[in-house]
Amino acid sequence: MKMRIGNPYLGVMILSFLTSFCALSSELSHLNLNGSVAETSDELSLRTKGLSLTNNRRNFVYPFDGAQSDALDFGVSQFDSHGTAAEIHFDHSLTEVWLGKKYKDQFFYRVFLGHDEIEGEKDSSFTKYKVEFEYKKEDLYSKLSYGHRSTIFDYRYPKAINSYLKTHPSDFLILWTPGKYRAKALFLEETLSDGNSASYQDLELKYNVSFGEYWVLVGGGLEVYKNSKQFQGYWTPETFISFGPRFEASGPFVRSTFFSFALNLNRFEDENNDHGQGHYLNVALQSAQRNTNHFKVGYEKIQSTQRSSLWSFSRPYISYNHFW
Amino acid sequence: MLIKVSIDLEDILPKYLENRRKEVDELKAFLASKDLDSLKTRGHRLAGNAPSYGMEALGSLGVKIERDVQNNDLTNMEGYIQEIENFLNSVEVEYVDEDEDW
Numbered sequence: 367m368k369m370r371i372g373n374p375y376l377g378v379m380i381l382s383f384l385t386s387f388c389a390l391s392s393e394l395s396h397l398n399l400n401g402s403v404a405e406t407s408d409e410l411s412l413r414t415k416g417l418s419l420t421n422n423r424r425n426f427v428y429p430f431d432g433a434q435s436d437a438l439d440f441g442v443s444q445f446d447s448h449g450t451a452a453e454i455h456f457d458h459s460l461t462e463v464w465l466g467k468k469y470k471d472q473f474f475y476r477v478f479l480g481h482d483e484i485e486g487e488k489d490s491s492f493t494k495y496k497v498e499f500e501y502k503k504e505d506l507y508s509k510l511s512y513g514h515r516s517t518i519f520d521y522r523y524p525k526a527i528n529s530y531l532k533t534h535p536s537d538f539l540i541l542w543t544p545g546k547y548r549a550k551a552l553f554l555e556e557t558l559s560d561g562n563s564a565s566y567q568d569l570e571l572k573y574n575v576s577f578g579e580y581w582v583l584v585g586g587g588l589e590v591y592k593n594s595k596q597f598q599g600y601w602t603p604e605t606f607i608s609f610g611p612r613f614e615a616s617g618p619f620v621r622s623t624f625f626s627f628a629l630n631l632n633r634f635e636d637e638n639n640d641h642g643q644g645h646y647l648n649v650a651l652q653s654a655q656r657n658t659n660h661f662k663v664g665y666e667k668i669q670s671t672q673r674s675s676l677w678s679f680s681r682p683y684i685s686y687n688h689f690w
Numbered sequence: 691m692l693i694k695v696s697i698d699l700e701d702i703l704p705k706y707l708e709n710r711r712k713e714v715d716e717l718k719a720f721l722a723s724k725d726l727d728s729l730k731t732r733g734h735r736l737a738g739n740a741p742s743y744g745m746e747a748l749g750s751l752g753v754k755i756e757r758d759v760q761n762n763d764l765t766n767m768e769g770y771i772q773e774i775e776n777f778l779n780s781v782e783v784e785y786v787d788e789d790e791d792w
Binding site for chain 1: 702743
């Protein structure tokens with residue numbers, strides 16, 4: 367993998383951030399290192415590695431221990447990928463900085479600015495950005511975001527690589543947890559750089575049947591994905607609908623380790639009434655609870671069968687989270 | 691055979707077609723040696739890749755190869771490979787702007 371523009375600046379940024387953390391952290395600082403290898407049965411492969419640093423560890427939905435009511439957050443990340451898709455080899459890198467502000471445990475906003483670069487059939491780069499607003503009150507959480515980014519991780523190949531397809535996504539997420547229910551609604555609208563536009567909705571309702579220290583949720587979900595134009599160069603169904611039962615579980619495993627498990631079973635159909643079925647699976651094991659330094663290893667799998675043809679996607683991943 | 695393909699794929703389609711032409715001899719060799727796993731894998735990849743390049747006809751042949759190998763039915767396999775070869779020998783590509791009606 368060749369050295370890219372983003373990398374030479376990373377060392378300087380890390381040093382300046384590490385110095386700043388000591389003075390400006392009101393909560394524990396957070397270092398995350400991660401890597402994954404994704405492969406599909408039709409020859410896509412994508413190896414990624416990333417590093418991110420933030421002055422205050424932050425999860426607005428499920429706060430870490432010791433989270434302050436008001437805080438000023440900032441961070442930096444570097445994400446590198448090397449892949450082959452539709453018989454094209456490419457390298458991709460994203461260097462990003464962000465600034466966030468949290469108010470009274472109810473509002474949180476972040477502004478991201480990044481340098482996104484690809485090397486492959488064509489070398490190109492652009493400025494990535496995103497703004498997001500989060501609001502939380504009692505059992506209601508919502509998040510609104512808008513940005514400009516590449517489509518490398520949407521698997522829109524080969525156009526994501528050879529034409530460096532980009533998107534302006536706006537999305538709105540609502541999580542509502544009345545009593546033992548958890549309802550989720552995600553609405554995404556996007557305008558793509560090739561003139562296409564797409565929408566995606568994910569609706570989910572789960573019921574909490576947790577016992578003891580074990581968190582167990584069962585329910586169902588519906589996804590709808592639409593494209594205004596049926597372009598070549600990536601998957602652009604006019605209407606794709608997927609629905610089925612969903613399960614989630616997490617809790618203590620052996621010794622001080624913790625597990626998490628998610629399974630979605632799907633039946634799907636497109637505008638041609640072409641039916642199929644599949645599943646999404648994500649299992650992970652964590653070396654300690656999330657508030658302390660920990661390693662995490664996991665495995666993600668998607669499998670679908672349509673017209674007796676089996677397609678699969680697999681992605682083992684690993685991460686390390688350090689707090690100080 | 692004239693096929694309309696997005697102008698956005700103009701820089702990568704020639705190489706894709708060249709790779710498919712090279713693959714025809716491999717498919718014939720896999721069939722001759724009854725290497726069904728390799729035949730099935732190539733059929734699956736063709737079914738996945740070809741439509742992204744605007745080559746639905748090639749993709750359909752990939753689907754047929756994968757399906758028939760799965761069913762242990764090699765009766766039409768030689769014919770499918772011949773159809774792929776004929777397609778690749780006769781295909782002419784017209785690059786068009788997808789934003790215009792076509």
